[in-house]
Amino acid sequence: MDKLVIEGGRRLTGTVEISGSKNSCLPILAASLLTSERSVIKGVPRLADISTMSKILRNLGVRVDQRDDTLSILPGDYQGRTAPYELVSAMRASVCVLGPLLARFGRARVSFPGGCVIGPRPIDLHLKGLRALGAEIKIEGGYLIAETKGLKGCTVYLGGHFGSSVLATANIMMAATLAKGKTIIENAACEPELVDLAKFLNAMGAAITGYNTHRIEIEGVESLKGAEHNLIPDRIEAGTYIVAAAITRGDILLKNVIPEQITAIIDKLSEVGVSIKQEKDGLRVKVDRKLSSVDVTTLPYPGFPTDMQAQMMALMCTVGGISVITEKVYPERFIHISELNRMGADIILEGATAIIKGSKDLSGAPVMASDLRASAALILAGLVAQGRTEVNRVYHLDRGYERLEDKLAGLGAKVWREKSRRTTIDTTEYREKERVYGSSYQA
Ligand code: EPZ
Numbered sequence: 001m002d003k004l005v006i007e008g009g010r011r012l013t014g015t016v017e018i019s020g021s022k023n024s025c026l027p028i029l030a031a032s033l034l035t036s037e038r039s040v041i042k043g044v045p046r047l048a049d050i051s052t053m054s055k056i057l058r059n060l061g062v063r064v065d066q067r068d069d070t071l072s073i074l075p076g077d078y079q080g081r082t083a084p085y086e087l088v089s090a091m092r093a094s095v096c097v098l099g100p101l102l103a104r105f106g107r108a109r110v111s112f113p114g115g116c117v118i119g120p121r122p123i124d125l126h127l128k129g130l131r132a133l134g135a136e137i138k139i140e141g142g143y144l145i146a147e148t149k150g151l152k153g154c155t156v157y158l159g160g161h162f163g164s165s166v167l168a169t170a171n172i173m174m175a176a177t178l179a180k181g182k183t184i185i186e187n188a189a190c191e192p193e194l195v196d197l198a199k200f201l202n203a204m205g206a207a208i209t210g211y212n213t214h215r216i217e218i219e220g221v222e223s224l225k226g227a228e229h230n231l232i233p234d235r236i237e238a239g240t241y242i243v244a245a246a247i248t249r250g251d252i253l254l255k256n257v258i259p260e261q262i263t264a265i266i267d268k269l270s271e272v273g274v275s276i277k278q279e280k281d282g283l284r285v286k287v288d289r290k291l292s293s294v295d296v297t298t299l300p301y302p303g304f305p306t307d308m309q310a311q312m313m314a315l316m317c318t319v320g321g322i323s324v325i326t327e328k329v330y331p332e333r334f335i336h337i338s339e340l341n342r343m344g345a346d347i348i349l350e351g352a353t354a355i356i357k358g359s360k361d362l363s364g365a366p367v368m369a370s371d372l373r374a375s376a377a378l379i380l381a382g383l384v385a386q387g388r389t390e391v392n393r394v395y396h397l398d399r400g401y402e403r404l405e406d407k408l409a410g411l412g413a414k415v416w417r418e419k420s421r422r423t424t425i426d427t428t429e430y431r432e433k434e435r436v437y438g439s440s441y442q443a
Contacts, residue, residue, distance in 0.1 A: 004391045004405055006382035007414035008364055012250035014411045015282070018238045018257050019045035019402040020069065020231035024193040026093040027170040028200050028229060029053045032073040033062065033100035034177060035204060037226030041071045044231060045402040048395065052091040056083050060097070085111040085142060091399075092121055096167050098146060099126075099175035102135050108146045112139060117370045119332035125158050125165045129172035132156040133179055153181030153220050162329050163300040164189035164214065170197055176218035177206040185216040191301040192261040196232045203227035233257055236307045237401060239265040240376050242285050243311045244408070246274045247318055247380050251286035252411055259283060264304040268296060268312070272319065293321035293358050298329050310336045310377035313356060317345040318384055320359040327352045336374035339367040343381050343389065364389040369396040376401065383413055390418075 020043035030053070032039040044050060044066070054064040054071070060083065061076040088094040088111035101108035113121060127137055127144075133151040137144055153176060158168055169189040174197075176183035188194075190212055198211030204227045207219035233256045242262075245252040246269060259266060259278055266276050273291045277284045293316055298306040306329035316323040317340060327333050331352035341347055343365050346357040364387035369375035375396045382389030391397070394417065397404055405415045 001392065002394045002417050002419060004379065004394045004397070005416055005418055006364070006379065006385075006389045006391070008362070008382055008385040008387060008389060010248065010383070010412050010414055012245055012248045012252055012383070012408070012411040012413060015253045015255060016241050016407050016411055017255045018233045018241070019043075021045075021193055021196065021234040022047055022049055022400050023093075023166070023191075023234075023236070024196040024231050025050055026053050027096050027167065027174070027193070027197045028231070029057060029071070029073065030096045030100050030170075031174050031197060031201055031204070033057070033060065033075055033097060034104050034174060034201075035224040035226055036075055036077070038072060038074045039204070039226040040228045041073070042069065042228070042230045044069050044071045045234065047402055048399045049091050049093065052087055053094065056087050056094050056097060059084065059087065060101070082143070083108075083110040087111075088113055092116065093167060095123055095126060096171050096174070098144065099130060099171035099173075102130060102146050102148055103151055103175045103178040106148050106150070108144070110144045110146070112142050112144055117335050117374075118330045123168070125160050125168035126171045129156050129158055129168060129185070130175060133172070133175055133183065135175075151175055151179035151220075153179045153183040153218070155184040155186065157186040158189075159187030163187075166191050166194060169194055169216070173198065173208065173211075173216060173218060174201065176220060177201055177204075177208070177224060179218075179220040181220055183218045183220070185218075186214070188214050188216040189300060190214055192232055192235060192258070200227060200229045203229060232261070235261045235265075236305065236373070238262055238283075239305070239308045240311050240380070240401070241407075242269055242274070242276065243308075243315050243380055244383060244411070245285040246272065246287055246291065247315045247384050249287040250411070251284075253279065253282045253284050255282040257283045264302060265308055268294060268304055272315070291319040293319050293323035293356070295324045295326075297326040300329065306330055306333060307373050309333060310371070310373045311380055313337070313347070313354060314340060314377040314380040316356040316358050317347070317360055317362060317381065318358065323356045323358060325354045325356065327354075333371065335370045336377045339374070339378055340381055342367060343385055345381070361386060363387055366390040366392065369393040372396050372400040379404070379408070379415075383408070
């Protein structure tokens with residue numbers, strides 16, 4: 001297993017190109033199952049999660065060819081193959097093949113996705129929406145066995161205990177494109193990745209409106225055709241590099257960013273004192289004043305994204321004062337606290353609220369990656385920690401950050417990848433989470 005090694009203390013400067021969005025690409029790959037015609041997706045990041053989804057599609061009889069950042073997908077005729085446990089357990093987003101398979105073939109067999117280190121990952125809203133459309137779904141041997149004699153449009157409310165659900169909205173929206181009649185999704189998620197998915201579906205011939213609101217309408221059609229699509233940039237990768245500039249008090253230019261998709265991130269970092277300005281060829285992020293602590297609460301879009309919570313926590317460790325971070329989407333998404341404290345941070349957890357006593361001088365340490373975004377937080381902390389930080393199990397990062405060490409090194413960081421001997425680090429909390437939720441993280 002590889003590890004990333006960082007010599008801290010360098011200010012980041014220069015230009016970084018943001019890659020295409022992982023969380024837009026995954027449901028769009030699933031949506032390609034809705035037609036027998038070829039689809040072409042451009043701006044695809046080279047990430048482990050994309051390879052996993054490609055393997056799942058191939059397992060379902062689909063031809064998937066990748067050339068540079070372009071994926072060409074040619075669905076075959078579904079022979080009732082399965083989205084198997086070993087692939088679905090590696091990436092929770094695989095559950096969004098359920099809707100397209102049901103809509104196109106009337107049946108699907110998908111491993112039931114488990115929980116993961118960021119908490120239990122229920123799929124009750126996915127099942128509620130698909131059953132409302134007329135699917136019969138049972139659970140046998142850890143698999144979801146879904147069948148339908150034909151999906152029918154309906155009105156379904158998809159709000160859960162923690163608000164809207166991104167992939168449940170995606171699943172129902174995709175299934176509804178081929179249902180008979182109109183479907184209305186109330187309390188739909190409206191993340192930019194769902195807008196991107198809706199645009200791809202409409203390019204395939206679907207009839208979807210209201211996709212950038214919490215009420216989406218889908219008029220079912222007879223069939224869909226192949227389409228070409230350019231992915232939106234990855235807003236969480238962009239947010240991560242904004243924090244990288246902030247935590248090293250640097251000055252960087254981000255290319256391929258859509259500022260309107262990261263207003264909550266820009267707003268919060270501006271409150272910290274980071275200067276963020278749109279220039280002609282990108283987003284300029286620099287620190288030219290003392291930064292201050294702020295409070296953060298994560299919420300569904302357009303609120304502050306939960307996928308940026310860990311990164312903000314790392315930053316708050318390095319500014320004076322007390323900050324309070326409340327997690328309203330995944331209340332258990334705090335596995336990074338124990339690792340940051342091993343680097344000298346002073347963070348306590350009260351339920352779903354973390355209290356950070358900032359301005360600690362972090363010191364480098366060997367730490368363990370776990371959740372994709374928690375791992376990013378450890379990298380950010382390592383950029384400013386004194387001495388050397390080794391982030392083990394870096395495969396978690398390879399799931400969501402394309403060429404991370406190259407991009408950081410290009411900004412002046414001293415970071416490299418090493419083959420790591422078996423590590424003996426034992427962080428109790430991590431081991432506990434791993435025992436409870438399984439050893440692999442699921443996006
Ligand atoms: C998507 O996951 C993202 N993954 C996650 O990013 C992201 O953290 C999450 O949305 C929230 O923004 C992908 O897009 C591949 P949810 P998703 O359903 O759709 C609860 C990353 O790091 N819920 O919006 O699975 C759920 O437990 C990953 O890139 C139900 O209660 O998340 C959570 O508390 C991590 N029942 C809340 O809703 C359900 O049926 C939001 O989850 C489904 C979800």
